[in-house]
Amino acid sequence: MFTPIGSAEATITIFMDDTPIPARPGETIAACLLRAGLSRFRTTPVSGAPRLPYCMIGHCFDCLVEIDGVGSRQACLSPVSDGMRVRTQQGAATIDGVSP
Amino acid sequence: MNALSFGAPAADADVIVIGAGPAGMSAAIDLAAAGRRVIVLDMQPAPGGQIFRALEANFADPETGALLAALGPAYSAGKALMQAFRATPGIDYRPETTVWDLRADGTVGWLRGGAAGYLRAPQVVLASGAMERPTPFPGWTLPGVMTAGAVQTLIKAGRLRPEGRIVLAGTGPLIFLLAEQLRRLGVKPALIARTDRLRDKIAALAQLRPAALPAVVKGLDWLARLRLAGIPMRTGITELAAKGTERVEAVSMKVSGKTLDLPCDLLVVHDGIVPSVDLAHCAGLALEWRDSEASWRPRTSPDGRAELVPGPSLTAGPCRIRISGDARRIGGAEAAIAHGRHVAAAILGAAASDTAADVRQAMAARGFIDAAFPPGLAKHLPADTTTVCRCEEITAGTLRTQIRAGATEMNQIRGITRCGMGPCQGRNCAVTLARILEAECSAPPVPFHARPPVRPLPLGALAGLTGLDPELAQVVSLEDKPVAAGDDADE
Structure with a gap:
């Protein structure tokens, strides 16, 4: 759906569901994952429907992912960092050791 | 008598500015240049707001020539403002900071990473910008449906261009601007499907002022270039729908009474922009409903002074909030810069007749634009x-x-x-x-009644909250809820 304009100088790596993805310093997780061609960032808590970013400016919350173990983070507002571990959010966010 | 005089924590700055787009930056520059201590809280990683998003990074990189050429002069025009913002001493700029609480007494709840707290100042400038008008239509939640603003953000900050079968649908100048930027990037949309019609333009002529002519000429120029590039365009479309199961696969719409179906990989929608009123509403500020805009906007004086909704309030004392830029009235970057300066002049107690005239001049095209591009997808x-x-x-x-x-x-x-x-x-x-x-x-x-936090606040950050005013933390009863505009009328 999206391709880089100019050279994609991806010098760092983030992990999406344990898969390494090249990332550009300074870009947001949302931009990085869309470039990588991800088909969904999360599924909804109600029907399990897949979602991708809709507004990209922090209003719609459809880009929610788990970042370094913390759920329901907005991928469109969060810059990448080397070695960051991101996970698709399936339904509602969960907290380790707390059963829903 | 106000909360600051009851032994609450001291002020952290003379002015807190929320948002670092054109309005927030221009207000902060003038305030700091006059010696005021200014804290600027910005949700984004770098200043610029949405219009000048990632401008510094794109100018610093030698390989972005094609990108900057595609984004055009309106984007590059932000460079001087950005440089002034960075160069002015006395601006404490805090990026990646979301605001989840705002009180009329000048108290601001912030979150940055895992840390959160309260700041307070005797003056707050709320310059949190706009959002695209919500446009529910069948299939609008499918992956592959995005707003025009989202695609622009991906171009500016992600250095990404869309590919595949792209349909732009909706109305407003941003549709043309995005289409023109895509054209310059070598991307040819399969269709531009507009809800507006020629008769909207004819009706809008009554609103046309001489000062609006440059905007009209620019619009006609975009239109001519898009036609020359052979990009199909339809007007007066209705009944837009996105179809697909796991993602958008096709779009359909009614054009001149007939149903048009076409395959689609990316449906880009836009129906004009409206002020972001979340924080104004959270602070208990009066909003007014605008039928013609299908949205609210805050009730403000020309110099941005907001008013509290009559009735119970979360805070005592006068309202210390002014609202500037698109968060107050949609007017675009130039109008936002002018209004930010106007608000700064008002706070500084300066004679503000010049800045007021600049605001009027920068808003001169607005009546025509609003009439020419009425809400379509949300009609x-x-x-x-x-x-x-x-x-x-x-x-x-x-x-x-x-x-x-x-x-x-x-x-x-x-x-x-x-x-x-x-x-x-x-x-x-x-x-x-x-x-x-x-x-x-x-x-x-x-x-809806709005109560803080209006943005997610991790429990760990809440537990470590700094700058808490003990009085603020006391909940005496639930009767102190701010009442929304109009609520009090029949009580």
């Missing part, structure tokens, strides 16, 4: 099967069923259905539910 209320609340996946039919069963106001419906209770906190559904209520039982549009 008709959604059908029963269409999702209104994206977060909780609630359809217009479910909402109408509750209203026909006796529900008469927003909060009641939120309590019953969870509409507006998801992570977006009603940003995408409140206007639509308010309009459905108005249509079903003639209730004037009033937003």
